[in-house]
Amino acid sequence: MSPDRLRTMNRRRAIQLLGASGAVAVAGCLGGEEEAADENGTEGDETDESRDESADSDEAQEEEADLASLEPTPEGESLSEEDISALVAAFDDQPMNEDQHEVEGEERSYTPRHVWKWVSDETLIGLHFDEPNPEEATELDYITIGQKGLFTEESQPSEEFTHFHQHTADGWEAGHGGDTGDEGYWLTHIAVREIEYPFHDEPIEPQIDYGFMPTPPEEGSEGHETDWETPDSGESDLTDADRDELIDIFDDRWTTGQDDAPHGTPAHVWKWVSEETFVFLHWDEPAVEEAENLIYFGMGVRGQFTTDDIPAGQDEEFTHFHKHEADSWEAGHGGQDPEQWGTWLVHHATRDHEMPWGEVEVGVDREFMPTPTE
Incomplete structure (x- = not known):
């Protein structure tokens, strides 16, 4: 300098x-x-x-010349018991067969630690909690995005989809991986707080977890199909009632001066899950009450407009910095000075769609509105 x-x-x-x-x-x-x-x-x-x-x-x-957003971004908090209950109730689809519902709760049975929600004919989103019974969870560990496919190299969408899980198996453990050509879901897991799991040598911070239970397919294996029938036959877009239920749950605010849409910030709704992180839903309309489809599921991490604050050094994934204080939503994009505070955001597409920068496929959008620090 x-x-x-x-x-x-x-x-x-x-x-x-x-x-x-x-x-x-x-x-x-x-x-x-x-x-x-x-x-x-x-x-x-x-x-x-x-x-x-x-x-x-x-x-x-x-x-x-004074800059906005020089005070630290407001801190969040973990999900409350009421928040978790509402999320578990909203994520009410069952993409796995009955033999994999190994946890009996008061409301229904569950695949261990997970609840699921279909968001299109081929994709679903999930929540991965800190307890096998989601009804007893106290923290959210991961958000999950799944794509229908086969256990082949050709069918694996991209590198963040580290884990394949069969839709039909004799038990939850038996569903991990499989034989070449098995039907199931390729899953991305995004850690939303500092966590420790057996498949990591040490705790990891919030990030795209490229080490989540890897199930590498056979090298060079071919085949990709998505028109097979799922156990619950539930694959579909969100209904208006589903959308409204999620909007009601994702009711947190972290920006100032940027409520440019009827509900708040355009196209987004937010939910804090720890002091440092929130998760968000990004819809296809600025006025989320009018949205037809969910197009991104993602996470934000508090920090300043510096390379050192990009979560886990994943600058190709956390492409966008947004200031918490600005005169408008547009003015909040990016920063002008390393002293500025906001959040670093990763956007994981939940369906194929078109954005101003081109066609976006299911997966981490590494072209999402880049805001380089230099």
Whole structure:
């Protein structure tokens, strides 16, 4: 960083900390242009009044250049018992056969730790909790996105889909992986808080979990089909009632000055799941009450507009930084200074769709509105 840039940043930051009354003193401490001019003898005849006017002008310019979102992003909190109950009730589909519903709850049976919701004819989303019985969970560990397919290399959508699970098996454990050509779901798991699982040597922080129970298919194996029948025959788009139920649950706010849509921020609804992270649903309409389809399921992590704050160093996945304070939703995109706070966002597409940057396929959208730090 150049000395002039550093001096400008230090001066601006000091003015913000001291307030307008300290602007003239700060200018003198940091060595403004007026001081340099006096030393060169070019402004020796300048009156005190003109100097005061110049200082006032500099102060006004500095205030105009003040940056938004310099205070830390508000912290969130873990899901409440009521939140978890509402989510478990909303994620009420059963894409696996009965033999895999090994956990008996008071409301229904479950596949261990998971609840599911179909969002299209070929894709579903899921929640992975910290307890085998979701009704007894206290924390959310992962969000999950699944794609119908076969256990082949050709059918694996992309590298984030590390785990294949058969839709029909003698038990939950028996459903992991399979024989080449078996029908089932390729799953992405996104860790939403710091967690520890047996398939990792040490705890992991929020990130796309490329190490989640890998089930590599046979190298070079071919075949991809999605028109097979699922155990619950439930694959479909969300209904209006499903959409409205999810919107009611995802009821948190983390931005200021950016409620540009009837419900709040355009196309998005949010839910805090820890002090540092929230999960979100991104719909196909700015007014989510009018949305027809869910197009992304994702996560945001509190941080500043610096490379060091990109979660787990996954800069190809967490492509977009959004400030928590701005004059509008559009103004919140990206940052102008590493001092600014907001969240780093990863967007995982839940269906094939078109965006201004091109065709998007199911998977992590690595082209989603990039906001590079340099």
